[in-house]
Amino acid sequence: MQTLTLNNGVPMPTLGLGVFQTPPDETRAAVMAALDLGYRHIDTAAVYGNEREVGQAIRESAVPREEVFVETKTWISDYGYDETLRGFDKSAAKLGLDQIDLLILHQALPADFDKTLAAYRALEKLLAEGYVRAIGVSNFMVDHLTALLDATTVVPAVNQLEIHPYFQQRAVLDFDDRHGIVNQAWSPIGGITFYTGEGRQSVLDDPAVTAIAGVHGKSPAQVLLRWGIQQGRSVIPKSTRPHRIAENIDVFDFTLDADEVKALNALESGRRGGPEPENVTLAAYGHILIPEA
Template identity: 60%
Template sequence: MTTTLTLNNDVEMPALGFGVFQTPPEETVTAVTEALRVGYRLIDTAAAYGNEREVGEAIRRSELDRSEIFVETKLWITDYGYDGALHGFDKSAGKLGVEQIDLLLLHQPVPTDFDRTVEAYRALETLLADGRVRAIGISNVMPGVLADLVQRTSVVPAVNQVEVHPYFTQVDVRAADAEHGILTQAWSPIGGITSYREDSPRSTLEDPVIGEIAAAHDATPAQVMLRWHLQQGRSAIPKSVRPARIAENFAVDGFELTAEELTRIDALDTGVRGGPEPETITPETFRREIPEA
């Protein structure tokens, strides 16, 4: 049975989801179809990923009832501003082939034009009030920016999706989220981003501490890391295009990490971010126009 988490507006969301970041459109339908077959019921995509249409196609092919699948997507910064965000929703909903999106996030804050970020969030509030989305949230938002956003808007975000894995645990972000009643959702939850950073000492998947814990539970390192997230109350959205790995990442209910093991994993934090610094994301540095269809 899929473990669920209750968001701050009482909407229930599967704790473990399936992500499609950097999954080519031509591979997305097959990957999402397999994820749904295995048992995932939360699918995370984004306008900037360029594969919303394929996610929607996989959902239709699954023949699952729409109410059984929790669809999450994100608006890109070039569609910020109030009217821009409303139009961004229309584009995403159209590509996904849904009338209602379960969780809609702002993909990044834009610190150099924060007014447009706030206006985009206010558009999300309108979509929520109109029932076109069931919950709204943010992504890659740090505590100071979160405080400003909450002060200038009416609806507290339900989710903040940020980079969290054993080598980058973001304790301050998670604390700020918890203080506001916001669920932290981990992208790169098994540290996949550490696999291709040249300055990373090693991949989290090769970490000896995680490997030792995995061996003790007859589990894989990836399963241990996902279990770490779930036991600490986070949502996690691992990704893969390999059927065996998709199934492996979902099979995390058969064991429980001890308090000592959770602490040992927490202690692996390096404080080194794998993704870009949120403050560097601007329409000029990350220009990406989202097509209409």
């Protein structure tokens, strides 16, 4: 497993298992399978409702806790300084951890950005006191990042974004690169394209992707993960199927050449699969409350 070094010196495994939309009753088995197969990075979130099962799997695994990089996210209903500190307590208790490796803000919440800034300052406090090893953000665009950097002290270690060949967000990637922020891809194999928008083709079925997969004797998913890794990004594929979990980690034994990378880069459609960051508001999503542990 390769690692990326975050801007505060903390090493993070490049590839992790995501558990977005994984039902709680399937999460433990998926995480256990991933750890058995060599994964050392698990990505969850308070709003996923499966932090408790992630923690259970880590405790029951034969892999020592110190070898597992655990990442979770604070939901917008827990934004605000005191609220975010409480949100950490809830996540830590469900995970059964005294320290979280990476804690990030799940959305920019631009319509209530004062709450976002207060939440990030709470993350800075948790970092300074050693309750988390690194802090970051998710779904932040350039203007959100610029405002955050202007108002806070710690540069985010990670920005988790929708990134796949059909939606590459190059302006954000470039901004993050210039500021030492690791770009982390959610939906790195374009899973979001499976079900968003009438008539959309899955990136896994794109002829350019399948042709490259054939050349290397790899699956389209493996090609897309390799594309992200070769460009210095962290990738967080998700699956609950052991054979897919195994397939997704088997991406460190081949290399895409420059022409193949160029062909994948040329697939940009400009069409976002996930919600527009500006549309994630307390009015629309703030009713989703995170229960106590």
